[in-house]
Amino acid sequence: MELRQVSSLLIQVGTAALAAIALMSIAHGASMDYPTRPVTIVVPFAAGSPTDITARALANDLGPILKTSILVENKSGAGQIVAASYVYRAAPDGYTLLLANLPNAIAPSAGARLPYKDFTDFAPVAEVASIGLMLATSSAMGAKDHPSLISQLRSGSGTLTYGSGGVGSVLHLTTERFNREVNAKATHVPFKSGSQVLLELAGNRLSYSFVAMNGMDLVQQGKITAIGLSASKRDPRHPELPTLSELGIPGFNASAALVLVAPKNTPVAILRRLNDAVARVIAQSGFKSRVQAIGGVTLSAPASLDEVSASIEKQERDWKQLIQSQQIQLE
Template sequence: MKSQRRFGKVLKALAPACLLSMAGVCAAQPWPAKPVTIVVPFPAGGTTDVLARAVATKLSPVIGQSVIVDNRPGAGSTLGAALVAKAAPDGHTLLMGAVHHTIATSVYKKLPYDFQKDFAPITTVAIVPNVLVVSSAKPYKAVADLVADAKTKPEKLSYGSNGSGTAQHLIGTQFQMASGTALLHVPYKGSAPLATDLLGGQVDMSFDTITPVLPFIRDGKLKPLAVTTAKRSSVLPDVPTMQEAGISSLAIGTWFGLLAPAATPATVTARLNAEIVRIINTPEFRKQMMDIGAEPVGNSQADMVRQIREETEKFAGLVKAGKVTVE
């Protein structure tokens, strides 16, 4: 009995130390300890969603955990970003961010996060050209035809975007400034509902990324008039650039990349960068991107930080010139 009581006292004395030791083991638990979620701030079907799912499919077997895509659309991509900014910084919640977020910084008067301070960039996955498309039922054969018609109908022709403050919104604004036209802006929550209305004639045109509209272009349901990047797209080689079509001051593409909450351990973001860049550089993934009109990137974390800083500054000037604001 005495030995049992003595043993019990020893266990009681050791208990706190054991608990501390277990806590240390838990704290040092290697990443990932559970499924990883990639938040997409747009509905399913758009370019952001397509790229996120492509990465998720390849990343899951590499890290030995499920990678879940969670669509959280709204407020021009800022609702999903706000969710990730407030998430636990443990590498289990990521954001598929895009150029839209560098624009939103200047467009929205109040945001619940600072895109440059509250996120840790991982890598840019791809850059996708935007393309001016109209329904094939429209009579326009070139950008000049559309511009000429728009000038006779101020604010009668409409263009859809993925939301106020997105790249499509800003490209539409720049297009009007450069062409001397006045168009009606119709914001949507994403590419899928926009494409539906574009095909149905409820909206006259869009400046969406190539990926969601490419199947309709190939089917002959949508007509591409010009791409918005400085060079032609490899999947639409016969479609001129805006500069070639006479809109010389317009050259914008849309980038998409992964970010984590700012306080995520550097070891985790570094591993994510290494694994995802390796995936991006595989022939299979690169072909998958090229097939949907995307140009794969896979840059360093430092390069993505620099890219975000420079584009935030650039778009601040464009937003000011176009007087684009969102409450």
């Protein structure tokens, strides 16, 4: 190779290297200055849902720590697909985040059209909380405790019904996990939201269902019967309600995990800044009292980005194994 060609090649390589360094410096500078404008937390469910309440409590306390406004935007629909797709396509700059719910199984036909596979395709930020669900029966079913519910489920030959907020939702998969543990079958009736399930159960149009703890109002009115809690420990606001583990299903814990994630390729410095800020929020008593008012809530312990990522991967893997073992149809 001639000297002129070698010189030209070196100049090109040097120019490319300088450009790369410049881009890295810009990205690093942006990470160091973050945030310089409002941050948006996208919620995949409607206003007033447990996830929405948690997001708004988080935004309220996160703002002063990050010294910027934290906005909450509800994008409900299609089992979190609307919100998740929006955040996945957002710029990876830390200004658009998603408060995701696990589990969240996606039908193969829908998954084939999505840019992401599951929540492992997002950048992990922090685990916020897990929310246990109340197992309840309709007054028409007549099952007032765990043994009578199990007896009816096993003798019903699939004629009993349960509701969920949609195929692949936490209510759907939690019930299927429960049915597997007690060796029972029932007919799944999907609705658009968990609040609809509660109304149908109170109206005696469903036999039993897992519902949010706000259903305790209907329990106190005598319209539904509370059987047990899906979380690992009792809710301090309703200590009279035993966990399903205490009722004879050892180790049963099927809470909905609320995890904050960001678009893929978000700079690690920004993710760490957010991770630290969320840990500080969770440690505050005001945040704890506002979120625990939902019922069945367990706040997450501080965790590194790697630990959050590993937790998301494990949960996705465990729920997918349930879907396969139960041959759950997601279409």
